[in-house]
Amino acid sequence: MTAGAGASATVTYSNSALTLALSDIGPVFTDPTFVIAPPGDERLFVLERRGVIRIVRDGAVLTQPWLDISANVFTGGEGGLLSMAFDPNFAANGYFYLYYTDLARNIVVERYTRSPTPNLADPTSALTILRVAHPQFTNHFGGLVAFGPDGMLYAGLGDGGGAGDPSGNAQDPNALLGKLLRVDVRSATAGLPYTIAPTNPYVNQPLRRPEIWAAGLRNPWRYAFDGEQLYIADVGQDAREEVNLAALSQGGLNYGWDIMEGSACHEAATCDRTGLTLPVFEYEQGAAKVNGCAITGGYVYRGAALPELAGRYFYSDYCRGFVKSFFATGAGIVEQRDWGLNTAGQVVSFGRDGAGELYLVSASGRIFRLVRGSTG
Structure with a gap:
């Protein structure tokens, strides 16, 4: 993949479509x-x-x-x-x-x-x-x-x-x-x-x-x-x-x-x-x-770029490379989502930048940022 390239998936929240993408930092x-x-x-x-x-x-x-x-x-x-x-x-x-x-x-x-x-x-x-x-x-x-x-x-x-x-x-x-x-x-x-x-x-x-x-x-x-x-x-x-x-x-x-x-x-x-x-x-x-074979734990999203995702915990699996999330409530786990973003390959780790935005670390050597996808 090249810088800025990525895949996207759409999930609906409260009658509005939220699309996520993976942006290769280069x-x-x-x-x-x-x-x-x-x-x-x-x-x-x-x-x-x-x-x-x-x-x-x-x-x-x-x-x-x-x-x-x-x-x-x-x-x-x-x-x-x-x-x-x-x-x-x-x-x-x-x-x-x-x-x-x-x-x-x-x-x-x-x-x-x-x-x-x-x-x-x-x-x-x-x-x-x-x-x-x-x-x-x-x-x-x-x-x-x-x-x-x-x-x-x-x-x-x-x-x-x-x-x-x-x-x-x-x-x-x-x-x-x-x-x-x-x-x-x-x-x-x-x-x-x-x-x-x-x-x-x-x-x-x-x-x-x-x-x-x-x-x-x-x-x-x-x-x-x-x-x-x-x-x-x-x-x-x-x-x-x-x-x-x-x-x-x-x-x-x-x-x-x-x-x-x-x-x-x-x-x-x-x-x-x-x-x-x-x-x-x-x-x-x-x-x-x-x-999958080995869960790659991530973070609860608290950044500013994707406020719709506040409180959602993101994770992956080393063998499958998916990007999934769920929302933990007192009543249990809800909003389980597979975002369809498998282009990062084997996900080694998640990370966060100084603004709290999420990143995926790929075994390929590339780093991807989780961003808002195109709605067009």
Whole structure:
């Protein structure tokens, strides 16, 4: 596809037709994994799996990368530089956080600082926040670091890989793998990279890691905050893909893996669901993965360009490349839509720019913006 090209689909809202399209932003990247920008910033930061962060400004890629940590990054299997988060106070402190796999296959969350030179980070400013061993397999690294509206830093870690969580990490409260973690990095130092918020569910509980916010996750590749709501898209194994939704105040939830896969017992006719939180939305992969194989979680739309979409959660699937959305209400999931936009190919990730508009990251190396389509 060329810049500005795309496909479109029409859905009717309140007697008016809304058409969406995918607009190719133009440049082609090397194995991109994520896009992001600080609020209000006109630049778009594109992460490449190899460990390079590029800046797009006015439709062009700046010659020099924002940061290159490729010498430290393991890219085998599902590893690599997987996501980035800007500090809520980035404008003042210049901090941003990376989630990647290091050469020993550990999961690493690291803080860096921008440099005095515009459009460049300081490569010498690394401060390790978390380093979690992931020794056996090269899949299920999780992949997202993000700040919640509570100012805490969250990280979604996979269960350690393999099939069926062979080490039992997701249900082990003393293991960080297979969990969503929540830490306070506002006063981070080399000696004390994070503290534990007193509202974390396992504070001062023996044999339970206090960093854990939620458990029972297989591979939470992407999750999203929307006000006081938290959406977690957890990649399934052989049968079901799921989205979990809870109030941000609900710490300590167990989403069931590997007792459950979605709302079904995993490899068992019956199972004990006591204390488990089931997904609010799921879909079956289907025979020959006809419906998909790995959910790519997105965001709830809150941009200004498409106000009709406010509150709709967008997602895709790596194997099918569709663009779908739903609206979560207190009564359940409504307005399930397939927008018919499959031209992005394999969708690796969603992202947002500084104005809150949505982007799709394609395995082809292209980045697409979700825009209003032609009505003619």
